[in-house]
Amino acid sequence: xxxxxxxxxxxxxxxxxxxxxxxxxxxxxxxxxxxxxxxxxxxxxxxxxxxxxxxxxxxxxxxxxxxxxxxxxxxxxxxxxxxxxxxxxxxxxxxxxxxxxxxxxxxxxxxxxxxxxxxxxxxxxxxxxxxxxxxxxxxxxxxxxxxxxxxxxxxxxxxxxxxxxxxxxxxxxxxxxxxxxxxxxxxxxxxxxxxxxxxxxxxxxxxxxxxxxxxxxxxxxxxxxxxxxxxxxxxxxxxxxxxxxxxxxxxxxxxxxxxxxxxxxxxxxxxxxxxxxxxxxxxxxxxxxxxxxxxxxxxxxxxxxxxxxxxxxxxxxxxxxxxxxxxxxxxxxxxxxxxxxxxxxxxxxxxxxxxxxxxxxxxxxxxxxxxxxxxxxxxxxxxxxxxxxxxxxxxxxxxxxxxxxxxxxxxxxxxxxxxxxxxxxxxxxxxxxxxxxxxxxxxxxxxxxxxxxxxxxxxxxxxxxxxxxxxxxxxxxxxxxxxxxxxxxxxxxxxxxxxxxxxxxxxxxxxxxxxxxxxxxxxxxxxxxxxxxxxxxxxxxxxxxxxxxxxxxxxxxxxxxxxxxxxxxxxxxxxxxxxxxxxxxxxxxxxxxxxxxxxxxxxxxxxxxxxxxxxxxxxxxxxxxxxxxxxxxxxxxxxxxxxxxxxxxxxxxxxxxxxxxxxxxxxxxxxxxxxxxxxxxxxxxxxxxxxxxxxxxxxxxxxxxxxxxxxxxxxxxxx
Amino acid sequence: xxxxxxxxxxxxxxxxxxxxxxxxxxxxxxxxxxxxxxxxxxxxxxxxxxxxxxxxxxxxxxxxxxxxxxxxxxxxxxxxxxxxxxxxxxxxxxxxxxxxxxxx
Amino acid sequence: xxxxxxxxxxxxxxxxxxxxxxxxxxxxxxxxxxxxxxxxxxxxxxxxxxxxxxxxxxxxxxxxxxxxxxxxxxxxxxxxxxxxxxxxxxxxxxxxxxxxxxxxxxxxxxxxxxxxxxxxxxxxxxxxxxxxxxxxxxxxxxxxxxxxxxxxxxxxxxxxxxxxxx
Numbered sequence: 001x002x003x004x005x006x007x008x009x010x011x012x013x014x015x016x017x018x019x020x021x022x023x024x025x026x027x028x029x030x031x032x033x034x035x036x037x038x039x040x041x042x043x044x045x046x047x048x049x050x051x052x053x054x055x056x057x058x059x060x061x062x063x064x065x066x067x068x069x070x071x072x073x074x075x076x077x078x079x080x081x082x083x084x085x086x087x088x089x090x091x092x093x094x095x096x097x098x099x100x101x102x103x104x105x106x107x108x109x110x111x112x113x114x115x116x117x118x119x120x121x122x123x124x125x126x127x128x129x130x131x132x133x134x135x136x137x138x139x140x141x142x143x144x145x146x147x148x149x150x151x152x153x154x155x156x157x158x159x160x161x162x163x164x165x166x167x168x169x170x171x172x173x174x175x176x177x178x179x180x181x182x183x184x185x186x187x188x189x190x191x192x193x194x195x196x197x198x199x200x201x202x203x204x205x206x207x208x209x210x211x212x213x214x215x216x217x218x219x220x221x222x223x224x225x226x227x228x229x230x231x232x233x234x235x236x237x238x239x240x241x242x243x244x245x246x247x248x249x250x251x252x253x254x255x256x257x258x259x260x261x262x263x264x265x266x267x268x269x270x271x272x273x274x275x276x277x278x279x280x281x282x283x284x285x286x287x288x289x290x291x292x293x294x295x296x297x298x299x300x301x302x303x304x305x306x307x308x309x310x311x312x313x314x315x316x317x318x319x320x321x322x323x324x325x326x327x328x329x330x331x332x333x334x335x336x337x338x339x340x341x342x343x344x345x346x347x348x349x350x351x352x353x354x355x356x357x358x359x360x361x362x363x364x365x366x367x368x369x370x371x372x373x374x375x376x377x378x379x380x381x382x383x384x385x386x387x388x389x390x391x392x393x394x395x396x397x398x399x400x401x402x403x404x405x406x407x408x409x410x411x412x413x414x415x416x417x418x419x420x421x422x423x424x425x426x427x428x429x430x431x432x433x434x435x436x437x438x439x440x441x442x443x444x445x446x447x448x449x450x451x452x453x454x455x456x457x458x459x460x461x462x463x464x465x466x467x468x469x470x471x472x473x474x475x476x477x478x479x480x481x482x483x484x485x486x487x488x489x490x491x492x493x494x495x496x497x498x499x500x501x502x503x504x505x506x507x508x509x510x511x512x513x514x515x516x517x518x519x520x521x522x523x524x525x526x527x528x529x530x531x532x533x534x535x536x537x538x539x540x541x542x543x544x545x546x547x548x549x550x551x552x553x554x555x556x557x558x559x560x561x562x563x564x565x566x567x568x569x570x571x572x573x574x575x576x577x578x579x580x581x582x583x584x585x586x587x588x589x590x591x592x593x594x595x596x597x598x599x600x601x602x603x604x605x606x607x608x609x610x611x612x613x614x615x616x617x618x619x620x621x622x623x624x625x626x627x628x629x630x631x632x633x634x635x636x637x638x639x640x641x642x643x644x645x646x647x648x649x650x651x652x653x654x655x656x657x658x659x660x661x662x663x664x665x666x667x668x669x670x671x672x673x674x675x676x677x678x679x680x681x682x683x684x685x686x687x688x689x690x691x692x693x694x695x696x697x698x699x700x701x702x703x704x705x706x707x708x709x710x711x712x713x714x715x716x717x718x719x
Numbered sequence: 720x721x722x723x724x725x726x727x728x729x730x731x732x733x734x735x736x737x738x739x740x741x742x743x744x745x746x747x748x749x750x751x752x753x754x755x756x757x758x759x760x761x762x763x764x765x766x767x768x769x770x771x772x773x774x775x776x777x778x779x780x781x782x783x784x785x786x787x788x789x790x791x792x793x794x795x796x797x798x799x800x801x802x803x804x805x806x807x808x809x810x811x812x813x814x815x816x817x818x819x820x821x822x823x
Numbered sequence: 824x825x826x827x828x829x830x831x832x833x834x835x836x837x838x839x840x841x842x843x844x845x846x847x848x849x850x851x852x853x854x855x856x857x858x859x860x861x862x863x864x865x866x867x868x869x870x871x872x873x874x875x876x877x878x879x880x881x882x883x884x885x886x887x888x889x890x891x892x893x894x895x896x897x898x899x900x901x902x903x904x905x906x907x908x909x910x911x912x913x914x915x916x917x918x919x920x921x922x923x924x925x926x927x928x929x930x931x932x933x934x935x936x937x938x939x940x941x942x943x944x945x946x947x948x949x950x951x952x953x954x955x956x957x958x959x960x961x962x963x964x965x966x967x968x969x970x971x972x973x974x975x976x977x978x979x980x981x982x983x984x985x986x987x988x989x
Binding site for chain 2: 825827828831835838839842843845846851854855858861862865868869871872873874876877880881884885888889892893895896897899900910911912913914915916919920922923924926927930931933934935939940941942952955956959960963964967971974975977978979981982983985986988
Binding site for chain 2: 696697698699700703704707
């Protein structure tokens with residue numbers, strides 16, 4: 001068992017090697033590249049599961065498994081690269097490589113390997129995605145914030161490369177740039193936070209830096225900003241690090257990149273939004289939770305909770321009004337990440353991690369399912385364009401849900417797996433994974449506010465999350481109705497067909513997990529099936545990290561029943577309202593969309609409100625006005641400033657003065673400076689003429705000079 | 720103690736070394752230079768063995784080192800003579816004063 | 824003057840005299856013969872020092888191999904060797920002669936000035952030196968031994984490659 005654990009550092013290595021192999025050697029062979037990438041991540045998966053299963057009962061919570069590698073001596077101390085495995089990391093090793101493997105397999109079919117329309121940069125895709133998986137796995141096993149940050153940045157780079165994978169589309173190129181720059185804001189905050197952390201504790205090792213003494217020390221210290229004012233150290237560091245998570249996990253206000261990231265290939269969306277990148281932010285907060293101590297009543301933890309809960313509702317409300325199948329899922333991801341962050345923010349460590357894990361499975365399922373739908377629709381679109389029916393429609397967007405309808409008949413496997421994913425996301429009671437994890441968060445919040453009263457953060461969190469749950473169920477019902485229900489609204493939908501097996505098999509496997517994974521943590525007081533396994537597995541981490549026992553949350557029947565009613569009701573309402581809509585993507589939303597029509601009936605505010613939702617609260621536009629435009633304007637202003645008003649006259653004036661001076665200088669130059677220079681040159685020239693003679697090119701001469709040197713040395717010894 | 724003092728050996732070695740150096744530096748013929756170098760190596764060996772005999776007599780290092788030096792000398796002679804033959808073949812001379820390609 | 828000293832002086836005179844003859848003779852061929860005498864003198868010195876094995880190695884390797892090799896090389900370059908009137912020295916020889924004498928005097932001065940930390944024991948304690956040498960090469964000094972053998976191999980191959988006719 002120990003030997004298995006000692007293999008932990010190898011887990012990220014396989015995909016990294018696959019990346020190198022594909023980039024350097026295997027590039028021209030598409031099939032081999034895919035095989036190597038899948039094989040590598042498959043090895044990581046096997047090893048990850050082996051490590052996970054051997055870590056059960058290994059007591060890693062009390063004594064994490066650590067491998068250290070001295071890396072770089074800095075000033076007073078040695079920088080140590082380290083790999084750490086604790087239950088949190090182990091459970092991530094269960095999830096990450098497995099989901100990644102399924103996504104890899106799915107990508108083979110998605111990029112049409114073996115068909116005439118195969119993706120031309122197929123091998124490159126697998127190289128990038130392997131590097132991405134390597135980055136995430138390295139992040140999971142890193143025991144050191146520096147390695148963590150390196151892995152974090154590798155993922156940032158890969159997300160840029162992959163979102164912009166079809167860089168010849170301007171929208172994709174822009175989305176890649178946007179994702180990179182937006183997350184960069186968070187990354188800079190994170191980096192500043194880590195630098196401060198290092199300066200206070202002298203270490204970045206996770207198992208050292210978060211000791212109670214260090215926390216206590218930081219709590220009493222303060223940071224002076226440029227000598228102007230001081231900030232308390234602990235909240236500053238904690239919030240800076242949280243800033244990194246806000247960027248990576250797409251929390252408000254840095255959420256804008258994630259919906260645009262849908263421009264990348266769909267497996268990438270699944271990778272970014274399910275298994276890897278966005279989970280990294282939640283993982284970071286979970287890892288760094290001790291910085292938010294004391295858990296109860298630290299105001300900066302309240303900030304985390306409120307941002308999470310606000311994002312959850314904010315994004316869910318946007319998702320209700322979206323038309324692009326992937327965009328709905330993107331906002332749903334942001335919203336679900338809000339749940340996790342909010343859970344961590346009210347101290348629900350295990351609830352947050354649990355939801356992250358279940359979400360990974362069902363969101364991967366949904367994204368891959370939507371990819372399958374788009375894939376099928378693209379076939380339909382091609383078919384229509386080649387055979388020329390459905391005139392007068394122009395190009396049909398295969399991602400717009402209004403162009404679909406009745407796909408359950410054409411794509412049955414995709415339909416059933418998608419239903420499972422949607423049910424899990426909505427939290428259909430008892431069977432789905434999403435129910436158990438979401439209920440755990442709600443129960444956690446409920447417990448907290450019943451102790452603290454209504455005027456407290458947990459109550460606000462509970463309220464917002466419950467509203468969010470209702471919205472989530474509704475938009476998923478809407479999506480199911482639009483995509484799979486009713487009649488086909490376009491010719492393309494009529495000619496859609498099921499995707500290849502390499503795509504549907506991963507869907508089916510993920511569907512199993514989207515149902516079954518929730519069962520690992522059914523609270524103990526549920527009759528018959530209650531086990532609380534994940535709780536026992538992670539609780540020791542919690543004790544070790546936070547130095548206080550984790551308060552167990554029981555199953556609260558009223559909370560569960562309430563959210564179940566909301567989930568079922570929302571799903572049913574959404575399906576019922578959107579099942580029989582007519583009118584494709586060319587029709588105005590106020591004619592085709594029942595909810596938009598309902599909004600439109602509200603006098604005055606109704607229509608603008610809907611447009612507000614549909615346009616994502618105009619956050620992009622606001623950023624455009626507040627950030628992008630000013631920056632551009634400032635640059636333009638500085639440019640003209642430079643050119644016309646100040647710099648140019650200044651330069652001219654300086655120039656004129658200089659001309660006068662230079663006339664004087666010229667004389668000095670010609671007769672004094674040049675004279676000296678020429679004279680020196682002359683001397684050197686003469687000297688060189690002499691010295692050149694030494695370089696005869698004949699061996700005996702050189703030897704003689706050598707012996708002369710020896711003579712000099714012996715003479716020195718004799719002295 | 721031997722009746723011949725250590726310094727006698729060292730002086731012989733020093734003189735032999737100097738003569739070898741003179742031969743190596745003054746000869747026109749490349750083979751002559753090589754012979755001079757062999758003399759210098761021999762002088763070093765005399766030193767090594769003399770030191771072994773008078774200072775480190777219980778150990779092996781002195782003689783072992785001398786054996787290594789002989790080995791290196793043999794290798795050096797082989798390579799040097801091969802070079803000389805190659806030069807002779809291409810330039811028709813072994814006169815080092817005519818071999819001045821190092822200059823360019 | 825003890826017998827040992829007499830032998831030493833004889834060996835030294837042979838060595839140094841032959842060496843002088845080697846560097847001053849006009850013909851390289853004759854010089855090579857002088858060189859064999861030098862090697863013999865050095866072998867005698869080795870034996871006098873109690874390093875009989877090394878003396879034998881000196882004769883085998885230097886006289887048997889290197890000297891013969893040099894003689895071969897001389898005979899293989901006939902056009903140069905064949906000219907008896909060719910000058911034996913290059914143009915820098917007077918300068919080099921001064922330098923060599925300076926070197927000799929400096930070294931001798933250095934030898935005489937140094938206080939050598941002589942060992943107390945007189946005669947060599949190791950008997951059967953070849954055995955000890957072999958053991959040493961196979962145990963403590965295995966690395967230098969292997970390096971030397973690799974060097975020989977490389978030199979062998981290199982010499983063949985360089986000297987081979989195209």
